[in-house]
Amino acid sequence: MTEYGFDTLQIHAGARPDPATGARQTPIYQTTAYVFRDADHAAALFNLQEVGYIYSRLTNPTVAALQERVATLEGGAGAVCCSSGHAAQIMALFPLMMPGDNVVVSTRLYGGSITQFSQTIKRFGWSATFIDFDDTDAVKAAIDDRTKAVFCESISNPGGYLTDIPAMAAIADAAGIPLIVDNTLATPYLCKPIEMGATLVVHSMTKYLTGNGTVTGGVVVDSGNFNWSASDKFPSLSQPEPAYHGLKFHETFGNLAFTFHGIAIGLRDLGMTLNPQAAHYTMLGIETLSLRMQRHVENAVKVAAWLENDERVDYVTYAGLPSSPYAARAAALYPKGVGALFTFAVKGGYEACVKLVDTVQIFSHVANLGDTRSLIIHSASTTHRQLTPEQQDAAGAGASVVRLSIGLEDPDDLIRDLDQALSVATA
Numbered sequence: 432m433t434e435y436g437f438d439t440l441q442i443h444a445g446a447r448p449d450p451a452t453g454a455r456q457t458p459i460y461q462t463t464a465y466v467f468r469d470a471d472h473a474a475a476l477f478n479l480q481e482v483g484y485i486y487s488r489l490t491n492p493t494v495a496a497l498q499e500r501v502a503t504l505e506g507g508a509g510a511v512c513c514s515s516g517h518a519a520q521i522m523a524l525f526p527l528m529m530p531g532d533n534v535v536v537s538t539r540l541y542g543g544s545i546t547q548f549s550q551t552i553k554r555f556g557w558s559a560t561f562i563d564f565d566d567t568d569a570v571k572a573a574i575d576d577r578t579k580a581v582f583c584e585s586i587s588n589p590g591g592y593l594t595d596i597p598a599m600a601a602i603a604d605a606a607g608i609p610l611i612v613d614n615t616l617a618t619p620y621l622c623k624p625i626e627m628g629a630t631l632v633v634h635s636m637t638k639y640l641t642g643n644g645t646v647t648g649g650v651v652v653d654s655g656n657f658n659w660s661a662s663d664k665f666p667s668l669s670q671p672e673p674a675y676h677g678l679k680f681h682e683t684f685g686n687l688a689f690t691f692h693g694i695a696i697g698l699r700d701l702g703m704t705l706n707p708q709a710a711h712y713t714m715l716g717i718e719t720l721s722l723r724m725q726r727h728v729e730n731a732v733k734v735a736a737w738l739e740n741d742e743r744v745d746y747v748t749y750a751g752l753p754s755s756p757y758a759a760r761a762a763a764l765y766p767k768g769v770g771a772l773f774t775f776a777v778k779g780g781y782e783a784c785v786k787l788v789d790t791v792q793i794f795s796h797v798a799n800l801g802d803t804r805s806l807i808i809h810s811a812s813t814t815h816r817q818l819t820p821e822q823q824d825a826a827g828a829g830a831s832v833v834r835l836s837i838g839l840e841d842p843d844d845l846i847r848d849l850d851q852a853l854s855v856a857t858a
C-alpha cells in the first residue's frame with residue numbers, strides 16, 4: 432500500500448481487521464505459542480519454507496503488524512522489532528559483524544550509543560572507529576577491509592547537528608558496505624534515510640514513535656536494496672549459515688534476507704524481543720505521528736527563537752534557527768523541520784543550570800526525550816557527570832548547557848515557564 436500518503440499509512444499500514452473476530456483495532460495477542468496444523472506444517476515453519484507463528488520470542492501477530500507499519504513508513508522491505516533502541520543497534524550489526532570486524536561511527540551520537548560502541552561491543556570482538564562525519568575524507572579514510580558498516584544519526588542528540596545522509600550513503604556504497612542510520616530523533620515523517628541511500632534504519636521507538644513515555648522498544652528496518660552477495664564481506668547472509676543448518680539467507684530470501692536473519696537467528700538466539708503490549712502502545716502512537724511531529728517542530732521553533740533572543744542565554748543549538756551552521760543542510764534535507772530537541776547555554780554556568788532545572792514547573796527533569804510532555808535535563812550534572820569537562824564540552828554537554836525536548840503543550844506556556852525559571856536561576 433505504498434501508493435498511499437504518509438497520514439494514511441501511519442494509520443493503516445500493517446493493520447487489517449482481525450481475521451478471528453473482525454476487531455478493527457489490532458488486538459494485543461498476549462500469546463506465547465501457536466498450534467501447528469500437523470507435523471508437516473511444523474517442519475515447514477521451522478525450515479522457514481512457510482511463514483507463520485511458532486513462538487513469540489520470534490514472531491507475534493501484534494508485533495508483526497507494527498513491523499509492517501514501520502517498514503512501510505520508512506520505505507523498507509522488512510523490519511524486526513526488538514526490546515529497546517539499544518537492542519536494535521546490536522540487532523542491526525549482528526548479521527554483518529564477525530570478531531575482528533569494525534564499524535565506522537559518527538562522534539555525534541546519543542550518549543548511550545557512544546558507550547555501547549566504544550566499550551560494550553568489544554566483548555563481541557567488534558570495534559568502532561569514531562569520526563567527525565562533516566569530514567568526508569576522514570570517513571573514507573577510516574574504512575578498512577574489516578569495516579562492515581557506517582553508522583550515524585539523522586538528527587543527532589543533543590541537537591543542532593544534521594548528518595548529510597546522501598554523502599554518507601555514497602561513501603558506504605563506494606566501499607561496498609551498508610549505511611545504518613539511527614532515525615530516532617527525526618522519525619520517518621521528517622526524514623526518510625532509505626530514500627537518501629541508507630541500507631538499514633534503526634529506531635528507539637521509546638521516543639517519538641510511541642511518543643508519550645509509555646514504552647521501551649526498538650526496530651531495525653531493512654531497505655532490501657543491498658546486495659549481500661556482491662562480496663565475501665557478509666558470509667552470514669551470503670554463505671551457508673551454520674547457525675541455521677547451512678541455510679543461505681540471501682539466496683533463499685532475496686530482499687528479505689536481513690529481516691529473516693534478524694528473526695530466525697537474531698531474536699531466536701539473542702532474545703531481545705518486543706512484547707505485544709508494547710507493540711500495541713507503539714502502534715497507537717504511530718497513528719498520530721505526523722500530527723505530533725508537526726506540532727513538536729512548531730513549538731521547538733518558537734521556544735528556540737525566544738531563547739536565542741533572551742539576554743540570559745548565551746547561545747542556542749537548534750538547526751531550525753536561521754543562525755544555525757546547519758540551516759542550509761536543514762533546508763535541503765529536512766524540509767519539514769529538524770525535530771524538537773536542542774540545547775542552550777545559560778549565562779551563570781553550572782549553578783544557574785542546576786537552579787533552572789529545579790525551578791521549571793511544566794518541564795520535567797528526566798533523562799528521556801520525544802514525549803508529549805516537555806522535558807529538561809542538565810547533562811553535566813546527570814547523564815554526562817562521569818566525563819571530564821573537556822569530554823563534556825566535546826559532547827555538547829558543557830557545564831552551562833541545558834537540553835530541552837519540546838513537547839506538545841501550548842508554546843506560550845513553555846516560554847513563560849522558562850522565563851520565570853531563568854529569572855530565578857540567573858538572579
Ligand SMILES: *Cc1c(COP(=O)(O)O)cnc(C)c1O
Nearest residue numbers: 515516517541613615635637648
Ligand atoms: C534513546 C535513544 C537510543 C536508545 O534507545 P533505548 O530505547 O533507550 O534503548 C538510541 N538512539 C537515540 C538517538 C536515542 O535517542
